[in-house]
Amino acid sequence: MPYRSRFPAGLALACMLAGGCLSSAASASPAATLAPIRLGMIEGMSGPFANAGEAVEHNIRFAVEQVNARGGVRLPDGRHSLSLTVFDSKQGVEDALLQLKQLTDQKIPFVLEGNSSAVAGALVEAINKHNARTPDNRVLFLNYSAVDPALTNEKCSFWHFRFDANAxxxxxxxxxxxxxxxxxxxxxxxxxxxxxxxxxxxxxxxxxxxxxxxxxxxxxxxxxxxxxxxxxxxxxxxxxxxxxxxxxxxxxxxxxxxxxxxxxxxxxxxxxxxxxxxxxxxxxxxxxxxxxxxxxxEWHPNIADGVQNAASDAFYRSFRQRFPQPKDDYLFLRMDVMIDMLASAIEKAQTTEAAAVARALEGAQYKSKFHEASMRTSDHQLIQxxxxxxxxxxxxxxxxxxxxxxxxxxxxxxxxxxxxxxxxxxxxxxxx
Missing domain, CATH: 3.40.50.2300 (Response regulator)
Structure with a gap:
């Protein structure tokens, strides 16, 4: 399920109001000739929770499109777009591990998952072993919803970052x-x-x-x-x-x-x-x-009245313009924050190598006109x-x-x- 870029009207405005745009993005040329930075989402896209998997995919694609709309991610050789590939875990641990193998075989450096803490726990263990065995093909795990506290406590891993509040x-x-x-x-x-x-x-x-x-x-x-x-x-x-x-x-x-x-x-x-x-x-x-x-x-469309509403409302409306069907009205800010912070960390690290990006994410700050967050270095738990x-x-x-x-x-x-x-x-x- 390869990513195809579609930039809706109003997307640049939402990016500006969110305050997450990368430096010099306004004058950047499209990153069309350089290899994209690949993200692999392992999620239950079939079975009883398929609607949840589809909803997450929309959120991730929306966030990816915002980064690409402002010029992509700057590396020493130029700007690269982000590209999302979806792997169906059928919401099962064994299937998720099989999909992880496909992902690493394709040398995709970033793993995204979150709709199951059981799957997330198994992925953390597998990624720990994979990265130890193959230091030239290490991957980083970005978790947007798996909230078992153990993942940032006794089972914490250098290779895992959680962008949702834990249970x-x-x-x-x-x-x-x-x-x-x-x-x-x-x-x-x-x-x-x-x-x-x-x-x-x-x-x-x-x-x-x-x-x-x-x-x-x-x-x-x-x-x-x-x-x-x-x-x-x-x-x-x-x-x-x-x-x-x-x-x-x-x-x-x-x-x-x-x-x-x-x-x-x-x-x-x-x-x-x-x-x-x-x-x-x-x-x-x-x-x-x-x-x-x-x-x-961590956010909802009707946040408290005040000056922040203009930026928050523009962000929400741009998502609804991109996905106008009522059934697709599922927007969680943490997924947008995750992709934005990843893009910034790659730029800071000047590479997509997993360990370097992980170190750039540690202690990273996110701030927009209506949201702020920081990645705690000690356990890789986002505080927001x-x-x-x-x-x-x-x-x-x-x-x-x-x-x-x-x-x-x-x-x-x-x-x-x-x-x-x-x-x-x-x-x-x-x-x-």
Whole structure:
């Protein structure tokens, strides 16, 4: 699935407002004659989470196009465009490892993945071994969504960089809201049965105990990932538990079907989620979610009123112009930040060699007119703001944008500055 450049109207404006344009880009000639810098995305493009894979691909292509539109990446021999190749992991570990082999055989220097922490963990181990065996063909792993904290703690790697807040960081943001929600008395934990879902439940228990010891955990359920077609039995358990609040890290169809089952059962609860702002969830929740469903993210279209809105709104509108279908309304800033920071690191390193780019990424800063972030050197965890946002109805006038044409969007309830989201790390990184 080779990359084909398509530059929509307004893309240069979005680049300018985001504040991430490379120096001298305005006068740069197109990087058409030099070999492109290749990126390989390993993701589930088929199976139950194919829509999530497609959504990520759109985000990455949009970010790649922004870099190319401003002239590409400057190396000593001139400017190079970025090129994206997609490898289908079918959301499985073994398939992902097979795709990694194809990627390294093609000598693609940068690996992108994120929709599965289980896959990410396996890729980290495989890349560690590959880079030790083949120092002349080393690769760098850029992780945009796999949020298992172990990846930047006990399993940290010099070759891995995470651009999303980890599960503990996201949970901390949600708990900051829950601890002041005096109506929350009994919480039901439900999640997907793999490393990420297990960590979400663990983090919820630990952080709730510290922040709100009066809250009772009345259920703690893990279900098979991507296999449950009817969540009605789980909703029946939640109802029987007497819970008034649900915490879930579910994503994709597992989240959409969960909240849809709650709606169909007439069970009105507060949902504190990681991902209720995308992939069909707002439409599935509908009116039942207004004022009760919350999501946490590093950015969302309806960030707080103020001067930053002009830049943020232009960024969002340029993406929607590029991908106008309602089902494609899935924009997460961290993926754009990731590609922008990679391009800057390659320029700083003056090479695409993995170790040199990794060293250039360590401690790197990102700043636009509406976002700032820094890559922590000790564990390669991006430190950035987090927003907890609550679902609202567009027609009520409290938000500027809805999600996926659903008529529902999210309004900022709590903003956490970068310093407030950072958590300690246990990483003891081995550097080459």
């Amino acid at each position: 503990d960081m996201r949970m901390r943001a949600l708990v900051e809201v829950i601890k002041s929600d005096h109506q929350a008395k009994s919480v039901y934990l439900i999640g997907q049965d793999y490393s990420f879902g297990q960590q979400v439940a663990k983090a919820a228990r630990q952080q709730l105990q510290a922040a709100r010891p009066d809250i009772r955990i009345v259920g703690d359920e893990l279900h098979p990932i991507g296999k449950v077609k009817d969540f009605a039995p789980y909703i029946a358990k939640i109802r029987a538990s007497g819970a008034d609040t649900v915490i879930t890290g579910n994503w994709g169809n597992d989240l959409t079907l969960l909240v849809k089952a709650a709606k169909e059962a007439g069970l009105r609860l507060k949902f504190y989620t990681f991902y209720a702002n995308s992939l069909g969830a707002p439409a599935a929740i509908g009116d039942a979610g207004v004022g009760t469903v919350r999501a946490v993210a 703001p987090l927003y907890v946002a609550v679902m609202q109805k567009l027609a009520d006038g409290g938000i500027r944008f809805d999600n996926e044409g659903s008529g529902y969007g999210f309004k900022t309830e709590r903003y956490l500055a970068p310093a407030a989201t950072a958590l300690p790390t246990t990483c003891k990184m081995q550097r080459p």
